[in-house]
Amino acid sequence: MTLPEMNVLGKVKMKNNQYIVVVGCGRVGSHVANQLSRDGNSVVVIDSDGTKFNDLSPDFSGFRIEGDATHIAVLKEAKLKKADVLIATTHEDNVNVMVAQIAQKMFNVPHVLARVFDPKREAVYTQLGIDTICPTSVAAGMFLQAVSNNAGLHERVDS
Amino acid sequence: MTLPEMNVLGKVKMKNNQYIVVVGCGRVGSHVANQLSRDGNSVVVIDSDGTKFNDLSPDFSGFRIEGDATHIAVLKEAKLKKADVLIATTHEDNVNVMVAQIAQKMFNVPHVLARVFDPKREAVYTQLGIDTICPTSVAAGMFLQAVSNNAGLHERVDS
Numbered sequence: 001m002t003l004p005e006m007n008v009l010g011k012v013k014m015k016n017n018q019y020i021v022v023v024g025c026g027r028v029g030s031h032v033a034n035q036l037s038r039d040g041n042s043v044v045v046i047d048s049d050g051t052k053f054n055d056l057s058p059d060f061s062g063f064r065i066e067g068d069a070t071h072i073a074v075l076k077e078a079k080l081k082k083a084d085v086l087i088a089t090t091h092e093d094n095v096n097v098m099v100a101q102i103a104q105k106m107f108n109v110p111h112v113l114a115r116v117f118d119p120k121r122e123a124v125y126t127q128l129g130i131d132t133i134c135p136t137s138v139a140a141g142m143f144l145q146a147v148s149n150n151a152g153l154h155e156r157v158d159s
Numbered sequence: 160m161t162l163p164e165m166n167v168l169g170k171v172k173m174k175n176n177q178y179i180v181v182v183g184c185g186r187v188g189s190h191v192a193n194q195l196s197r198d199g200n201s202v203v204v205i206d207s208d209g210t211k212f213n214d215l216s217p218d219f220s221g222f223r224i225e226g227d228a229t230h231i232a233v234l235k236e237a238k239l240k241k242a243d244v245l246i247a248t249t250h251e252d253n254v255n256v257m258v259a260q261i262a263q264k265m266f267n268v269p270h271v272l273a274r275v276f277d278p279k280r281e282a283v284y285t286q287l288g289i290d291t292i293c294p295t296s297v298a299a300g301m302f303l304q305a306v307s308n309n310a311g312l313h314e315r316v317d318s
Contacts, residue, residue: 020306027276031299036306085309087302111309113302117186133301135294140190142292143246143272147179147195150244150270 017041021083021109023069023099024090028115030055032087037062044078069099072106080107088114093121100130176200180242180268182228182258183249187274189214191246196221203237228258231265239266247273252280259289 025047043062067074088096184206202221226233247255
């Protein structure tokens with residue numbers, strides 16, 4: 001899977017430098033943090049497991065905070081009040097949504113994004129004003145699309 | 160996240176009935192199996208944990224096999240030789256790729272799809288002829304796209 005979306009960031013780099021807090025430094029969090037830092041944004045990454053920061057690339061120029069992002073003190077340390085964007089990418093839906101709500105209600109972060117694995121919860125969170133990304137729905141949709149394309153292919157061969 | 164891709168399957172239903180084996184009945188596997196069954200395909204779902212079949216909808220008309228899909232006997236029981244498509248959706252990259260390779264090399268399944276969480280492995284698997292879907296890359300790309308869109312929004316407000 002290529003990521004054409006990333007190229008779009010080239011434009012962002014030219015336009016402005018955002019202050020972005022990324023919660024969770026797993027595969028998705030570290031990838032996002034690396035790319036956003038590379039594109040000239042100010043990035044802070046928070047993870048409760050400090051070894052996760054090993055996934056950050058050598059040229060990552062942001063800050064690392066080891067701590068529980070559902071604790072207000074940790075979010076204050078990350079200067080969340082200054083943030084333009086918060087991205088919650090941990091593997092726990094509850095943590096992501098809790099952090100997203102704290103960011104929105106207590107720190108007035110204008111743009112809050114959360115990864116949500118359970119598609120059933122997605123609609124509720126959207127109503128709460130949190131932009132959600134659901135890899136489960138996306139993966140399922142991609143599989144179904146691939147099967148659909150395959151069926152079309154078979155039809156061409158058979159006819 | 161809506162799944163516009165699924166609507167495309169309406170067409171598939173009209174065109175042909177495929178024999179599809181889905182390995183793993185977690186959120187993605189059960190969602191895909193339910194939809195494919197609903198659309199008139201013959202579906203077999205395999206999971207080593209029989210309780211996972213509870214996620215299948217009441218109108219799921221396919222078969223359930225409790226067993227380890229890396230065992231040839233289990234795949235034979237699923238009549239994999241007849242399959243048009245195999246979809247490997249477990250949470251283990253190694254399992255998905257092993258099942259995908261067995262399906263391709265030993266059972267000559269014409270279309271093999273596997274979920275792969277580690278983006279670094281994706282290129283290798285593609286070279287092996289396995290269509291991969293990487294939710295990690297997709298989620299990262301969507302977050303970056305959302306941040307990019309947000310930057311554009313800020314610019315409009317400021318100007």
